[in-house]
Amino acid sequence: DVKVTQSSRYLVKRTGEKVFLECVQDMDHENMFWYRQDPGLGLRLIYFSYDVKMKEKGDIPEGYSVSREKKERFSLILESASTNQTSMYLCASRGARLAGREQYFGPGTRLTVT
Amino acid sequence: GQNIDQPTEMTATEGAIVQINCTYQTSGFNGLFWYQQHAGEAPTFLSYNVLDGLEEKGRFSSFLSRSKGYSYLLLKELQMKDSASYLCAVATDSWGKLQFGAGTQVVVTP
Numbered sequence: 001d002v003k004v005t006q007s008s009r010y011l012v013k014r015t016g017e018k019v020f021l022e023c024v025q026d027m028d029h030e031n032m033f034w035y036r037q038d039p040g041l042g043l044r045l046i047y048f049s050y051d052v053k054m055k056e057k058g059d060i061p062e063g064y065s066v067s068r069e070k071k072e073r074f075s076l077i078l079e080s081a082s083t084n085q086t087s088m089y090l091c092a093s094r095g096a097r098l099a100g101r102e103q104y105f106g107p108g109t110r111l112t113v114t
Numbered sequence: 115g116q117n118i119d120q121p122t123e124m125t126a127t128e129g130a131i132v133q134i135n136c137t138y139q140t141s142g143f144n145g146l147f148w149y150q151q152h153a154g155e156a157p158t159f160l161s162y163n164v165l166d167g168l169e170e171k172g173r174f175s176s177f178l179s180r181s182k183g184y185s186y187l188l189l190k191e192l193q194m195k196d197s198a199s200y201l202c203a204v205a206t207d208s209w210g211k212l213q214f215g216a217g218t219q220v221v222v223t224p
Contacts, residue, residue, distance in 0.1 A: 004156075031209060031210060033211070033212075035214075040216055041216060042118075042201065042214040042215055042216040042217055043157075043201070043203075043212075043214040044214070045211060045212070045213075048209065048211055050209055058211070090156065090157070094210045101210060102147060102159040102162060103147075103159075103210065103212065104159075105156035105157050105158070106156060107155065107156050108155075108156060
């Protein structure tokens with residue numbers, strides 16, 4: 001069965017802290033994604049990785065960075081957390097570069113920055 | 115720019131039919147996805163359309179018209195468990211990057 005896991009379901013951090021969100025998939029997928037989901041705005045792509053050590057900015061990369069050292073793991077890093085980064089963060093993965101391959105989502109991490 | 119529009123909320127009765135419309139204007143088009151998301155859970159895949167026409171999957175059907183930039187998701191014989199948010203998403207390139215609409219909250223009443 002397809003599985004995408006995220007390191008935490010809930011996280012509370014203080015302004016200015018460095019925050020790491022981890023995502024692991026067990027499907028040998030090449031493509032991995034980080035989104036944030038906010039009410040009324042839907043899911044917005046933060047970063048995308050199409051292979052190990054390869055990354056591409058999404059629509060809202062400011063304030064975030066990513067790391068993909070191994071195929072199964074994609075990390076989202078908030079260098080200095082701010083209150084406007086309070087959100088639900090969703091990781092997803094997808095198989096090879098073929099149309100119609102859906103993304104599989106992890107359960108999400110609800111991050112609160114105080 | 116990218117624009118994907120869908121209604122915010124729809125209410126329907128158990129056993130009825132509901133149609134959720136989605137219109138899109140995107141820089142690229144590599145297919146349209148519908149996802150279902152229950153409160154507090156991950157989105158799960160429902161359907162994919164890349165050619166014009168209707169795709170049927172049990173109680174759920176999805177339609178696409180590329181020339182009109184329009185899709186709909188049809189939910190038949192509604193059940194209480196269908197109460198969820200339904201997300202319309204356009205794949206904008208061959209890597210499968212998705213642009214999402216804000217989601218439509220469907221409320222099924224007894």
